Amino acid sequence: MSLSPSRQPAESPIRNNWPEPRAAYIHVPFCRHRCGYCDFSIIAGRNDLVPRYLAALRREIETGPWLPTRPHRVETLYIGGGTPTLLSAAELRELLTILDERFERTPTTEYTIEANPDGLTVEKMRLLREFGVNRISLGVQTFFDDQLVQLERTHSAAETVEAIQAVRRHFENYSIDLIFALPGQTLEQWEQILTNAMQYEPPHISTYALTFEKGTRFWGDRDKGLLQQTDTGIEVEMYRFAAKFLQEHGYRHYEVSNFAKAGNESRHNATYWSGRPFVAFGPGAASFVNGRRQTNHRSAFTWMKRLETGESPIASTDELTPEERARELLAVGLRQRDGIPFRPIREMTGYDVFDLCRDELAQLAARNWIGFDAERVWITPEGLLFADEIAAELI
Numbered sequence: 172m173s174l175s176p177s178r179q180p181a182e183s184p185i186r187n188n189w190p191e192p193r194a195a196y197i198h199v200p201f202c203r204h205r206c207g208y209c210d211f212s213i214i215a216g217r218n219d220l221v222p223r224y225l226a227a228l229r230r231e232i233e234t235g236p237w238l239p240t241r242p243h244r245v246e247t248l249y250i251g252g253g254t255p256t257l258l259s260a261a262e263l264r265e266l267l268t269i270l271d272e273r274f275e276r277t278p279t280t281e282y283t284i285e286a287n288p289d290g291l292t293v294e295k296m297r298l299l300r301e302f303g304v305n306r307i308s309l310g311v312q313t314f315f316d317d318q319l320v321q322l323e324r325t326h327s328a329a330e331t332v333e334a335i336q337a338v339r340r341h342f343e344n345y346s347i348d349l350i351f352a353l354p355g356q357t358l359e360q361w362e363q364i365l366t367n368a369m370q371y372e373p374p375h376i377s378t379y380a381l382t383f384e385k386g387t388r389f390w391g392d393r394d395k396g397l398l399q400q401t402d403t404g405i406e407v408e409m410y411r412f413a414a415k416f417l418q419e420h421g422y423r424h425y426e427v428s429n430f431a432k433a434g435n436e437s438r439h440n441a442t443y444w445s446g447r448p449f450v451a452f453g454p455g456a457a458s459f460v461n462g463r464r465q466t467n468h469r470s471a472f473t474w475m476k477r478l479e480t481g482e483s484p485i486a487s488t489d490e491l492t493p494e495e496r497a498r499e500l501l502a503v504g505l506r507q508r509d510g511i512p513f514r515p516i517r518e519m520t521g522y523d524v525f526d527l528c529r530d531e532l533a534q535l536a537a538r539n540w541i542g543f544d545a546e547r548v549w550i551t552p553e554g555l556l557f558a559d560e561i562a563a564e565l566i
């Protein structure tokens with residue numbers, strides 16, 4: 172019996188000394204509206220483009236350089252965006268079918284999709300379950316209506332609560348995202364938001380401080396004096412409060428911005444933090460395979476057009492030297508509370524980072540941002556507030 176061309180085994184494109192990627196990310200760029208603080212690669216209010224996007228995505232996955240032509244086994248699969256659940260049920264089915272044909276899941280594969288409270292219908296949740304999706308990452312952000320309006324989110328607090336309750340009925344494993352340090356937000360309101368979240372006992376919570384990114388409405392409004400960025404002191408207080416509050420409620424603070432009940436840590440994100448390879452598809456998506464980082468065109472229009480005309484959607488390629496890779500592994504690994512042992516970095520890069528970064532590590536330890544011994548290095552509770560600065564020092 173001959174196999175169809177798409178099913179024929181092919182030579183693996185993975186170089187011998189690199190593991191095959193077992194994590195895949197799919198970027199779905201559609202949103203109802205661009206939130207005032209968002210600088211992601213998205214297209215707002217253009218769901219008429221979904222069929223074109225799906226055709227381009229199919230082509231990218233089929234012709235991309237990383238995957239052998241057989242279904243590729245993944246341990247984690249993550250559909251992010253954008254708002255993937257903004258697709259209609261029929262479009263979502265098509266997306267899930269494309270991924271089903273191309274990726275082989277095991278019984279333990281973590282399969283996540285990002286969703287917003289509006290548009291996540293019971294029909295879509297059933298469909299997601301039918302295709303093996305077993306984890307929802309829900310963009311809650313806050314439980315205050317006026318703050319949702321300020322962020323330009325397209326859901327109300329009541330819709331948010333309904334969505335969490337519905338997700339709980341359909342999925343054992345789910346995460347909620349919360350944003351703190353909004354202009355004018357008080358510590359009492361932040362405490363209220365965290366307290367509200369506890370009612371639903373989400374297995375996983377991500378908390379992010381609001382950032383002002385160039386090009387966003389928030390950035391412009393701050394420049395014009397229309398928005399006041401929260402004082403750093405209050406932001407730090409809110410971060411510390413959340414860390415303490417969530418730990419007291421049984422969550423492990425396992426990464427700078429992430430908290431989980433035991434066993435519910437995000438395995439997909441752990442791939443990024445531990446420096447293991449991953450593949451990614453869609454506009455702006457970045458893959459890391461064979462020690463090379465390749466990033467797609469950020470504009471969804473350029474990304475689609477290039478795939479339609481048979482051109483590569485890749486906008487940039489960076490090949491890290493072993494030393495750069497060693498430094499990056501150290502910097503990224505330090506985002507995790509458990510820290511990172513030196514040995515795997517040595518095995519992956521040939522560099523002993525204890526020798527390579529001796530001075531930087533000593534300086535960071537002197538500031539009480541990290542601790543280390545002969546075997547490993549870890550971030551301290553104080554250092555969690557300076558994770559970006561630590562990375563900058565090491566890279």
Ligand code: SF4
Pocket residue numbers: 201202203204205206209210211213252253254287310
């Ligand atoms: S829903 Fe998320 S991805 Fe979409 S515009 Fe808002 S913040 Fe950006």
